[in-house]
Amino acid sequence: MASGDLLLRAHAGAPVLARAFSCRLLVPARRRSGLISPLAASKVGIADVVGRVRSGGADQKRRRRDAKEGFGFSGVATRRELIDDEKVEQDEEDEALKLGVEKNGGETGGVDGSYLSETRFDQCAISPLSMKAVKDAGYERMTEVQEATLPIILQGKDVLAKAKTGTGKTVAFLLPAIEVLSTLPHQRGQLRPPINLLVMCPTRELANQVAVEARKLLRYHRTLGVQVVIGGTRLTQEQRSMQANPCQEGLRIILRTHLGFLPGSRV
Numbered sequence: 001m002a003s004g005d006l007l008l009r010a011h012a013g014a015p016v017l018a019r020a021f022s023c024r025l026l027v028p029a030r031r032r033s034g035l036i037s038p039l040a041a042s043k044v045g046i047a048d049v050v051g052r053v054r055s056g057g058a059d060q061k062r063r064r065r066d067a068k069e070g071f072g073f074s075g076v077a078t079r080r081e082l083i084d085d086e087k088v089e090q091d092e093e094d095e096a097l098k099l100g101v102e103k104n105g106g107e108t109g110g111v112d113g114s115y116l117s118e119t120r121f122d123q124c125a126i127s128p129l130s131m132k133a134v135k136d137a138g139y140e141r142m143t144e145v146q147e148a149t150l151p152i153i154l155q156g157k158d159v160l161a162k163a164k165t166g167t168g169k170t171v172a173f174l175l176p177a178i179e180v181l182s183t184l185p186h187q188r189g190q191l192r193p194p195i196n197l198l199v200m201c202p203t204r205e206l207a208n209q210v211a212v213e214a215r216k217l218l219r220y221h222r223t224l225g226v227q228v229v230i231g232g233t234r235l236t237q238e239q240r241s242m243q244a245n246p247c248q249e250g251l252r253i254i255l256r257t258h259l260g261f262l263p264g265s266r267v
């Protein structure tokens with residue numbers, strides 16, 4: 001897959017998302033069928049590559065440490081460990097915010113107005129829980145990539161999209177994915193709650209950034225949880241968090257980098 005792609009495919013009923021760096025918007029299927037305005041697809045321009053890629057040597061070291069540490073799912077988290085987990089979540093948010101500020105050249109959050117479409121979120125078939133979260137996040141109109149992809153994904157079709165950085169791709173794939181997941185039956189009290197969605201991110205910063213966005217959108221979805229898995233740096237904490245986080249008793253979304261191997265996990 002080329003740099004800048006966002007791919008959403010249904011795999012055995014569970015969506016799998018893979019995304020690299022941001023570039024341009026391409027929704028060929030919809031465009032061919034005349035459903036999309038050429039404007040959305042013609043706002044093209046190869047954007048700068050965002051994110052920092054780890055050096056190969058450091059990755060290898062981390063992978064070796066992962067393999068040594070293993071990834072079992074036994075044990076009960078102590079209060080101290082839970083505090084550590086909260087710290088991890090806070091670190092993720094701090095890191096994501098830092099990245100957001102860097103990306104926006106110091107401005108605070110929000111999408112560039114020129115990427116907004118005329119379509120409002122409440123014009124789409126979005127569940128009331130997601131709609132509430134979208135409103136809380138301050139999103140009213142969809143960006144062009146969101147307008148172009150959301151209705152297609154909600155129909156259960158695969159989408160491959162490219163759009164510039166900061167154009168709202170994260171919400172473009174997370175929101176429909178959450179909508180699909182929220183319709184799956186919720187089984188309580190499972191020892192190992194299922195992983196229903198896997199999002200692959202090229203860097204740890206982006207994984208954290210996507211997690212922040214996912215938590216915003218999942219605010220009212222009590223049966224869905226998010227877990228970032230970087231692997232290597234804090235595998236034990238991530239492992240404990242996967243076991244202990246009560247909001248992850250049901251369905252779960254996993255965000256991970258390509259870099260860390262996650263032994264013992266099933267999607």
Ligand SMILES: Nc1ncnc2c1ncn2[C@@H]1O[C@H](COP(=O)(O)OP(=O)(O)OP(=O)(O)O)[C@@H](O)[C@H]1O
Binds near residue numbers: 021139
């Ligand atoms: N419809 C919307 N209205 C207003 N703001 C939005 C909307 N969708 C997303 N945003 C905000 O716009 C900013 C950029 O969005 P986001 O990071 O999802 O873009 P992106 O295309 O995924 O960027 P990147 O390729 O760098 O990951 C975020 O702060 C996000 O909260």
